[in-house]
Amino acid sequence: MMRTYAGHSTARASNELYRRNLQKGQTGLSIAFDLPTQTGYDPDEELARGEVGKVGVPIAHRGDMAALMEGIPLAEMNTSMTINATAAWLLALYIVTAQDQGVAQEELQGTTQNDIIKEFLARGTYAFPPAASMRLIADMIAYTVEHVPKWNPINICSYRLQEAGATPIQEIAYSMSNAIAVLDAVQERVAADIAAKDGSTDSAQAEVQKRMEQVFGRISFFVNAGVRFIEEHAKLRAMSVLWEELGRERYGISDERLLRFRYGVQVNSLGLTEAQPENNVQRIVLEALAVTLGRDARARAIQLPAWNEALGLPRPWDQQWSLRIQQVLAYETDVLEYPDIFEGSRVMEGLVAELLEGARAEMAVVAEHGGAVEAVAYMKSALVDSHRERIRRIESGEQVVVGQNRFTESEASPLTDDAQGGILVVDPAVEAEQIEAVRRWRAERQQQAVDAALRELAAVAREERSGENLMVATIAAARAGATTGEWAGTLREVFGSYRAPTGVGEAAALGGAEEVDELREQVTRLQEQLGRRPKILVGKPGLDGHSNGAEQIAVRARDSGMDVVYEGIRLTPAQIAASALQEGVHVIGLSILSGSHRQLIPAVIDALREAGVTAPVVVGGIIPEQDVAPLRQAGVAAVYTPKDFDITRIMRDIVELVRANGSSSNGSSANGSA
C-alpha cells in the first residue's frame, strides 16, 4: 500500500488534497492531524494558539470529519490516522461520519496509531496520565475487535523512538515492551468483559483466548528505517522473530497467520538535513530499500517523507515526489520479483542474532522496572543519552553526514529558490477561521444533548465505572456534537492532567570533551562577572512535543556549568514569562519545530517584556530562512536551525550573549517595580 502523510489548514482544503492524491494512484489515506486535535484542544483554547492547521488538519467535531471525508467512499477506503492520545475520539468521529454515509462500522478498514507510551517517550502529544491512557487504549481495542473487526486499533510506533535517538536495540526492545504492556492491559479488559457476561467458566476462558488471538493478529507496528539500511533490515528481521516468540510463549497463539509481524514504515526524518536538502532524496531511497529488499521482513505499507521536511511543511509537489519514489521502486525495479534474497546469508543471520541478544537484555531491564508503563522515566533518560551520543559523534565528525559536517561546499540550490524557500506556508488566517467555525458549531448544536453525553462520559471515566467501555460514551458524544476539546477536557477533569518525565535530569555527564572543558572555564568566568551561576530557561512554547532539541540544549548547558530550568513541553507564553521572571534567568532558549514560531515567539517575547524580563531570547527549531529576519526584528537575539548541529558552538554563543548583556545590566529581571 502506498500513501503519503497529509493534511493541513482546514478539513475542506485537506479533502481536496486527498482526492487529488487518490487520483494520482495513491491507494489509501494517511491523515495528519494538527497538534490541537492530537492533544485534545479546540482551536479557540489558549494552548492551541499558533498551532491550528499547522502540522495537519484540525478536526474539532463530526462536522469537520464529514467535510474531510466528503466524496470519499469510506466503505472502500483504507484510512490510516496518525493519532494517539485522542485516537478513541477520532475513531468515534470516523464511525459517526461513516454511518452518516450509510456505511456500518463493521465495514470500516484502517489504522489508528494509538500508541501512547511513545508519546511519553518521544513525541509529547499525550493528553492523560499513563494509567488512564492505557485504559482508554484497552477499551478501544476491545471495542474494535468486537464491533469494527477490520480495523487495526493500534500501531506500535517504534518510528518515533529512533527519531528520539534510539539505537536499533533500543527501538526493538522498547517497542516490544510497549506491545506487551498493551496486550496485558487488553487481556485484562477482555477477561473482565467476558466474566461480566458469562462468569468465569471454562468456556469463558476459551472465549478470552479466542478474543486475544484476534487482538494479537490486529496489532501492527510502525517502524523507522534509517540510512544504515543493512542493519535496519536486520532490525526488522529481529523484530519479526521476537514478535512470533512473544505470541507463542506469552499469549499462547499458534496460528501462523496471526503470528506474522505486520508493519508499516516511515523512513527516517531525523537523518534528513537542512543543509543541501536535495541529498535527502537519495537518503529516502536507500531507507526505502531497507524495508523492501528482503521479502521475509518486507513492509506492508510505506510512507516516505518529503525531501524538504527539515526545512518546513512539504508542498503537494514534494509529496508527489515521495510517492513517485515508491512507484519507481515497485514498478520499475525487480525488488518485488524474488523470494527472500537474504536467506542463507551468514552476515545477515549474525547481525540479526546480535540485535536479538541485545534487545532481549534490554527488554529484561524494562520488565524489571515493572513493564513499559512503569519504565517510562527509565526509557526516556536512556533515549536522551543515546541521542546525545549521536550528536557527539556528528559534532566530532566520527559520524559523517554528507553536506552537513563533511563535503559542505555547495552551489546555490534552485530547489529552495522560490519566494517561500521551497516549503508550504499555512495561511495565518486559517486559525481565525477555525476559531470562528468552532464557536459557530457550539452555538448551533443541541446543547442539552451534548451536556448529557459529556456527563455520561465523565461518569463512565470514573473509578467506580472503570469496568465499562469508554468507547460507547465516546461515540455517543461524537454523535451529539461535542468538540475535541470538550471530550478531552471532560476526561482530563476525571483523570487529572499529566507532565511526562523530561529525561534530562538523569542524563549522564559528558566526559572529557576538550571543547566543553573550555566552555566550562568561560562559564566560570561569567559566574564571577554575574555574581551567581549563569541560569538559562529552556522552554518549549505551544503544543509541539518534539523535545529532542530542547533536551540536548538543556543537558549541554548543564554540562557547561550552567543552572538550567527546563520544564518540558507544552508551555503557554504566560508560563514561560512567569518562570523566567521568578527564576531570575540570564537567558531564555525557546525551541519550536511545528512551524508555529511566527505566532508563538512574538507572543512569548511580549509576555516576557510585560513581566519586565530583559534577558535575551534565542530560538531554535525548524525555522525557514525567510522567517529569521522577522524574528530578529521581534527581539530574538539569535536563531538556530537544523544546520546548526554543533551544540557546543551554540553554547559558546549563548555564554557570549549573557556576558555582553550582563555588562549592561545585572540579571534578567528589572529591579524596578513591576
Added chain:
Amino acid sequence: MSADGAGLGARLRERDLSAAPAALNLLESASASDRRQATALLREVSPAALGGEAAGHVIGVTGPPGAGKSTLLSALLKQWRARDQSVAVLAIDPSSRRSGGALLGDRARIDFDAGDRGIFIRSSAAGERLGGLSWATRAAAHALAAAFEIVVIETVGVGQAETDVADAADTVLLVVQPGGGDALQFLKAGVMEIPDLLVVSKADLGQIAAQTARELSAALRALGRPSVGVFAVSAVAPQQGIEELAAALAELGAPGRVAERRLRARRASAISDYAHEHGARGLRALGGRRAAERLLEARDPGLDSAALLAALEEAAGL
C-alpha cells in the same frame, strides 16, 4: 551595578510580592558589592525593622525522591490560594551538580496557575550535602516571610541533613510513601526527631498507606512525640486528607509558636555558625555549648543571628 538592597527589603516589608525575583537575584549573588546590598536587604526585613517576627509561616517540606512532595505541594497550593494566602516556594532540586551545572526540574512538577501573582516559585540546586541548605536559601526564606503568608522550602531528604531545614523552617513536614520501608529508614536515621507533621502520600493505595500511617504513629509514640500529627493523604483525584493537612499546618503557623521557634532557631544558628568559624577551641573559650546558649538567652530576643554571632564573638574576646 548592584541592585538597591535596602529598597528591595523595604518593598518586601510592604508586602510587595513583585520584589521577590530581584531580591532572590541579590541574595544568591556571591559578588562583594551584592553581598553588601544583601545585608542591607536583610536588615530591612529583620524583626527589629518589622517590629516583630515576619508574619509568614515558613514550612519545610522534605522527604525522599519520588515520595510525592511536588504533587502534595500542588494540592496544598490550591488550598492556600483558595484562602487567598500568598505563597513562595523555594524548590531545592535534588539533581546533584555535575560539572558545576544543574538541571532544575522541580518547577515542572508543581502544578499551578502561571498567571497568579500570589505564587512565586524559585528553584536552586542542592549543594554538596543532600538536604543541606545554602546561605542564600536560608536568607531567602527569611526575607520572603516578610512578604508572603506562606514560604515553602522543598528539599529532598533521605535522613542525613534535615536538621538544616529544621533550623530554617518554622514547621517541618516529612513526606513518606506507603510501604517500601521509608518509615523504617527514617527511624534508623533518627530523623523522627525533626518533623512536626508526617504525611503518608498516595493514600489512594488504600490499606498499605493506612498501615504505614499506623506504624509511624506507633514509632512517634515510642519516641515520646505522640503529638506529631500523621496524615494519610492522596493529592491526586479523588483527593483525601488535604484539607485536614492544611488546617493542621495553619494551626502550627500560629504567631506565638512561630516566634518561640524562630528565637530558638536563631540562637542555634548563631552557635553553629560560631562553631563552624572558630571550632571547638572557640566554644571552649565561651565555657562550652551550654554556656553559649545561656549567654544568648540573656540577649534581646529581637536580635538576628548575625548579631547573636557577634555577641558570642565579643564574649569570647574574638
